[in-house]
Amino acid sequence: MYDFINANLPYLLAGISVGGQYALIAIGYTMVYGILRLINFAHGDVFTAAAYAMVYMNATLPLYISLPLTIIFTVVLGYTVERVAYKPLRSAPRMSIMISAIGVSYLLQNLMWYITGGLAQQYPTIPWISNTVTILTATTKMVTLITPVLTLVLVLLLVQLINHTKIGMAMRAVSKDFETSRLMGIKIDNVISVTFVIGSFLAAIGSMLYFTNYTAVTPTSGAMPGLKAFVAAVFGGIGSIPGAVIGAFIIGIAENIIKAVGLTTFSDAFTFALLIFVLIFKPTGLFGEVTHEKV
Amino acid sequence: MKAFKIILSLLLVVLAGFLIFYSINASDLSTLLEDIVPQETMQQDKGLQKAVKRINDSLAEANQDKTLRSLNRLLEDFSDKIQMDAEAKLDLFFYRNNKVTLAFALFILILSAALIASALLKQQKYQKAIIMAVLIAMLYSGIYIVENLVGSNSMLMTVLKKGAIYALLAVSMNLLNGFTGLFSLGQAGFMLIGAYTYAIFTIDPASRAQVYQYYDGGLVQFTLPVMVAIILAGLAAAFFAFLIGLPVLRLKSDYLAIATLGFAEIIRAIFQYDGLGPITNGSNLLRKFTTFNTALFPFAVSGICIALIALLINSTYGRSFKAIRDDEVAAEAMGINLFVHKQLAFVTSSFFAGIGGALLAMYQTTVQAAAFTSAMTYEILLIVVIGGMGSISGSVLASFLFVASSEWWLRFLDNVTYIGTFKVPLLRSGFRMVVFSVIIMAVVLFYRKGIMGDKEFSLKRLLEPRKGGKRRG
Numbered sequence: 001m002y003d004f005i006n007a008n009l010p011y012l013l014a015g016i017s018v019g020g021q022y023a024l025i026a027i028g029y030t031m032v033y034g035i036l037r038l039i040n041f042a043h044g045d046v047f048t049a050a051a052y053a054m055v056y057m058n059a060t061l062p063l064y065i066s067l068p069l070t071i072i073f074t075v076v077l078g079y080t081v082e083r084v085a086y087k088p089l090r091s092a093p094r095m096s097i098m099i100s101a102i103g104v105s106y107l108l109q110n111l112m113w114y115i116t117g118g119l120a121q122q123y124p125t126i127p128w129i130s131n132t133v134t135i136l137t138a139t140t141k142m143v144t145l146i147t148p149v150l151t152l153v154l155v156l157l158l159v160q161l162i163n164h165t166k167i168g169m170a171m172r173a174v175s176k177d178f179e180t181s182r183l184m185g186i187k188i189d190n191v192i193s194v195t196f197v198i199g200s201f202l203a204a205i206g207s208m209l210y211f212t213n214y215t216a217v218t219p220t221s222g223a224m225p226g227l228k229a230f231v232a233a234v235f236g237g238i239g240s241i242p243g244a245v246i247g248a249f250i251i252g253i254a255e256n257i258i259k260a261v262g263l264t265t266f267s268d269a270f271t272f273a274l275l276i277f278v279l280i281f282k283p284t285g286l287f288g289e290v291t292h293e294k295v
Numbered sequence: 296m297k298a299f300k301i302i303l304s305l306l307l308v309v310l311a312g313f314l315i316f317y318s319i320n321a322s323d324l325s326t327l328l329e330d331i332v333p334q335e336t337m338q339q340d341k342g343l344q345k346a347v348k349r350i351n352d353s354l355a356e357a358n359q360d361k362t363l364r365s366l367n368r369l370l371e372d373f374s375d376k377i378q379m380d381a382e383a384k385l386d387l388f389f390y391r392n393n394k395v396t397l398a399f400a401l402f403i404l405i406l407s408a409a410l411i412a413s414a415l416l417k418q419q420k421y422q423k424a425i426i427m428a429v430l431i432a433m434l435y436s437g438i439y440i441v442e443n444l445v446g447s448n449s450m451l452m453t454v455l456k457k458g459a460i461y462a463l464l465a466v467s468m469n470l471l472n473g474f475t476g477l478f479s480l481g482q483a484g485f486m487l488i489g490a491y492t493y494a495i496f497t498i499d500p501a502s503r504a505q506v507y508q509y510y511d512g513g514l515v516q517f518t519l520p521v522m523v524a525i526i527l528a529g530l531a532a533a534f535f536a537f538l539i540g541l542p543v544l545r546l547k548s549d550y551l552a553i554a555t556l557g558f559a560e561i562i563r564a565i566f567q568y569d570g571l572g573p574i575t576n577g578s579n580l581l582r583k584f585t586t587f588n589t590a591l592f593p594f595a596v597s598g599i600c601i602a603l604i605a606l607l608i609n610s611t612y613g614r615s616f617k618a619i620r621d622d623e624v625a626a627e628a629m630g631i632n633l634f635v636h637k638q639l640a641f642v643t644s645s646f647f648a649g650i651g652g653a654l655l656a657m658y659q660t661t662v663q664a665a666a667f668t669s670a671m672t673y674e675i676l677l678i679v680v681i682g683g684m685g686s687i688s689g690s691v692l693a694s695f696l697f698v699a700s701s702e703w704w705l706r707f708l709d710n711v712t713y714i715g716t717f718k719v720p721l722l723r724s725g726f727r728m729v730v731f732s733v734i735i736m737a738v739v740l741f742y743r744k745g746i747m748g749d750k751e752f753s754l755k756r757l758l759e760p761r762k763g764g765k766r767r768g
Contacts, residue, residue, distance in 0.1 A: 039549050088740055094548060095478055096743055099680050102673050103739045107732035109670075114725035223669070227560075230553065265578075269564035272557030279554050280542045 009138040011260035012253065017140075017213065019252025020147035024206030025229035026236070026244040027158065028078075028199025034175040034239035035195050037094060041101040042081055044226015045108035046200055050074040050207040051123060051217045052112055058124040067126075071204045078200025079193055087189065105223075112219040120218045123211040130212055143212045148249075150209070154202065155245050162241070167194055175239060224268060228255075231275040237288025246286065300414035304407035311407070314400040317389045324354060324362070324390055331383050336376050343373050363391065394443045402436035405429065431598075435591065442590050450703050456590045457702065458695035460654045463597035465678040465690040466604055467647035472676070473684035473749070474608055475640040476620030478552045480672050481539070482648050484559030487667035488535055489528035489649030490656035491566060494581040495574060496524045502583040507576055514573040521585050525596065525653045532649025533642045535562070540641045544634065556669055566664040575664070582661040593654050600647050605687055607643060616640055620685075677735050681745050689747030696746075701731055 025047055032040045053073045057066035085104045089097045129143045162168035170191045173181040182188050210225060211217060232251045236243025251271055258267045278285060328347060337343050346369040353361035370377070370387075379387070389396055409429045413422060442452055464482065471479050496519045498506055507513035519527065543554045565571065567578040575581075587593065607613055615636050618626040627633050656662045674697075682693030708727040712719045738745065 037549070039553060085736065085740065092743065095472075095476075095684075096739070098478065098549060098552065099676065100736075100739050102676060103732065103736045106670075106673055106677065107729070107736055110725070110728035110732045114723075114729045118725065220670070227556070227669075231557070234550075234553065265564050265568050269561040272560050275557050276542065276554050279546055279550055283546070283550065 006137050008257075008260055009136060010140065011256040013135065013138055013140050013144050014213075015253035015256035016249065017144040017147045017252070018210070018256065019249035020151035021206045021210040021213075022225065022229045022232050022252050023151050023245040023248035024154070024202045024209070025225060026232040026248045027155070027202050027241055029230045030233040030236070030238055030241060030244040031171075031195045031199055033233065035171065035178075035192060036086065036097070038086065038097050038101060039230060040199075041098070041226075042085075042104040042108060043199065043203065044222040044224075044229075045105050045112070046074060046078050046081065046222075047203045047207050047210075047226060048112060048217065048219065048222030049077055049108060050200075050204040051211045051222070052116065052121070054208065054211070055121045055123060055217060063124075063126065067208075070208070071201060074204035074207075075197050075200045078196045078203070082193060082196040087192075109219045109223075116219065118219065120216040123215040123217055126208065126212055129209075141213065143209055147209050150205070151245065154205065155241065158198065158202075159241060161198075167191070171195065228268075228271050231271050234275055235278050235285055237285030240285070240287040243285055243287035297414045300410050304410035304414075307403050307407035307410070311400040311403040314396050314403070317385070318393050318396045318400070320386070320389075324366070325351060327383065327386055327390065331377050331379050331387070332373075333376075333378055340373075340376065343369075343376060346372065366391070392443075395440045398436045398439040398443075402432055405432040405436075435594065438590055438594055447588060447590070452590050454695070454699045454703050456593050456658055458698040459590070459593040459597045460651055460658055461675070461678060461694035461698055462691040463600050463647060463654065464651040464675050465682065465694045466601050466687050467644045467651060468675050469679045469682070469684065469687065469690045470604055470608065470616075470647075471640055471644040472679060473686070473690075474613065474620060475616040475637065476623075477544070477637060477640065478548050479555040479641070479644075480552045480669065480676070481536075481555030481559045481645075482675050483667040483669060483671040484555075484562040485532040485536060485645040485648035486652030486655060486671070487559075487562055487566060487664055488532040489652030490662045490667070491575060491581065491652075491664070492531040492649070493524045493528040493653035494584045494656050494662045496527060497521060497584040498581065499583055499585075506581060506583055507573070509579065510572040510576065513576065518585075524585075525650055528653035529646040529649040532652065533646035536642045536645030537638070540638045544637045544641060556672070559667075559669065559672065563664050563667055578663070578665065580661045580663050581656075584656070586657045586660050593658065596650065596654060600650055601687065601691065604643070604647060608687070612636065612639060617685075677739075681735065681738050683745030683747035683749060685749035686745070686747035686751055688752035689745055689750075692746055692752070700734075701727070705731060 025043065028043050028046075029040060032038055032043070050070055050073070054066060054070045057069050057073075061069065081104055085100045086097060089100055129141070129146055131142045132139055133142055133145065134140075135145075162171060170181070170186045171194070173184065173186060174188060174191050178188070207222075214221070228251060229248060232248035233244045234247075235251065236245070236247030238244075251274065254274070255267045255271060258264075258270050328350065332343065332347060337347065346365065349365045350362060350369060353365055406429060409425045409432075413425045416422070416425075438455065445451055464486065468479075468482050471477050495515055496517075498515075498518065500516060500518060503516065504512040518524075539555070539558050543551060543558065546554055566575050568575075569577050571577070608616070615626070615631045618629065618631055619633060619636055623633060678693045678697045679690055681697065682689030682691070705727040708722055708730055709724050710722060712722050
């Protein structure tokens with residue numbers, strides 16, 4: 001028993017940690033989907049952009065400035081993407097908006113490639129959370145312990161925001177019925193912008209935690225975590241924040257268990273197999289609401 | 296008019312006959328050489344002797360490229376010593392442009408046949424078919440002639456080859472996304488299956504030990520003919536599509552997109568799996584399989600495939616696809632079996648994506664599963680959007696534009712450039728793709744219909760834009 005724990009604890013810890021990071025990205029997906037019914041393919045690239053912002057700012061600025069600046073940069077980027085690429089297509093067919101999202105993702109990746117020259121950059125070490133700690137027998141970074149706690153705190157705050165503030169109420173209304181809430185005098189564009197701001201803010205935090213673990217930043221390194229976070233959001237029931245968080249933790253842990261078994265090639269494939277399984281047998285996910293298509 | 300056409304076509308036949316006669320006549324280079332190189336000068340000049348000998352040697356080897364090269368050198372180096380009369384000059388011209396002349400003669404023959412046919416067959420549908428035939432003949436002989444003039448490895452030919460392959464990929468994706476309204480992002484996965492199936496079955500048995508060096512030479516120890524392997528590539532992709540389609544096609548728009556994207560990723564992982572190494576070579580490259588060396592090959596295969604897709608789209612099935620795209624519920628109420636038609640579109644599209652993948656493998660000369668990422672699917676999707684969702688000719692046009700600008704026309708953006716001592720800002724590696732994606736975003740945002748919208752290219756509209764066709768919004 002002791003040996004078993006000994007051998008598998010590092011994987012479990014890594015799973016919980018990466019699960020928390022996926023959760024922070026997944027919230028961005030699930031909120032945007034809940035309101036706009038749009039898979040924001042560019043979200044993973046916003047996540048990468050946050051990492052690059054940190055890399056470049058940290059090279060010249062002290063940490064206590066570069067950290068908040070990175071968050072501000074990411075939020076502004078997410079907001080701009082929404083204003084430029086999604087807002088003009090509000091009345092267009094859903095496929096057009098999705099294509100626009102893919103286009104933005106393509107643009108951001110190429111832009112990051114251009115700026116960085118395509119070479120992998122080393123993510124700066126953030127003091128304290130990069131320290132190594134030993135739990136039982138497993139050695140890991142502090143970030144592994146912080147991530148789940150920080151994730152839960154942020155999610156609790158977010159749930160409070162959504163349930164108990166005016167803007168939160170507006171968000172809930174818009175995701176229930178876009179047209180009616182517009183008729184009720186809710187400024188749809190502001191609500192959507194706030195959604196993107198919150199999503200990008202969480203992605204920025206997620207990127208800091210994620211890249212402290214996986215320190216090589218390349219223009220496409222956010223694509224796979226982005227897709228996985230989306231899968232987590234679908235798994236938990238798209239539109240539901242607790243669902244996204246639980247889905248993300250399950251995926252993070254399952255993925256690392258698969259690595260522990262020795263099937264590393266399939267750790268990505270597993271996520272998608274899970275997605276297809278969920279879509280076929282319970283399309284609404286764990287906590288999603290059932291909607292019926294009207295003729 | 297009728298007599299005029301027939302006389303003209305007879306004249307053309309005579310012209311073609313002359314061309315063919317001359318090309319065949321001029322093919323005897325050694326006698327031609329004896330005529331143009333005077334024997335006395337040759338006795339005295341060692342260099343000239345060597346040059347002539349080199350030509351004769353390469354003639355004996357039947358190496359045409361080498362022969363032409365040595366001939367060119369002879370003509371350059373000893374231009375003062377060679378005596379050429381008009382006839383010899385003509386013969387030499389025909390010898391050097393042998394292939395081009397033959398292709399041109401063939402084209403003239405087709406043209407005259409078309410002229411005779413159009414004189415005899417008056418009905419509109421025949422006339423249309425004749426124009427199509429002439430245009431196609433023109434396209435293919437044009438490609439052949441250009442290829443022989445500029446060389447097979449020039450930038451123009453590279454763009455044409457890759458463009459033809461991308462055209463097939465884009466049209467097959469358009470069948471699904473533009474015509475049936477199924478937003479599928481699995482293209483890269485099916486291309487991968489096609490590319491691998493083709494590569495695995497056409498690697499030269501002698502090189503297998505080298506290619507599969509980590510897997511004891513691999514399991515498959517035979518090769519199939521190229522055409523069989525290509526069709527098998529399509530069938531393999533179609534088979535997987537059938538299996539994937541069973542559960543996935545029940546899903547609605549964006550769920551379908553993410554599920555097919557997921558399947559593509561799963562396929563990629565499976566092909567890289569070490570346990571399948573004896574077949575797929577794990578995550579290593581597959582190479583040394585049969586490739587093509589003329590642009591006619593991808594053009595012919597893509598051309599046939601695109602024509603088949605066009606036929607499908609204009610059939611009853613195609614009309615059902617469009618009905619499903621426009622309104623699923625209404626289509627079902629009209630008695631269209633949604634699942635069967637969606638499955639048909641999905642399987643057909645994947646079949647051609649598989650063939651496209653096989654062509655891409657031939658073009659690249661190596662295949663590696665890791666390259667078939669979702670980014671590849673996105674590229675093809677963007678081509679479809681630029682060309683216009685629901686337009687075959689739009690997709691074809693956009694493919695060539697896309698490939699030409701990304702590989703060729705925008706290349707200068709990647710090079711650091713100086714005008715005098717002034718360094719042009721921004722220009723450096725990677726800028727091309729930034730400009731390129733900005734252009735794509737502009738199309739997506741402000742020009743949503745793409746180049747062709749959902750219309751097709753038509754000669755009639757081109758020639759008489761005011762009169763022809765109804766105006767549609």
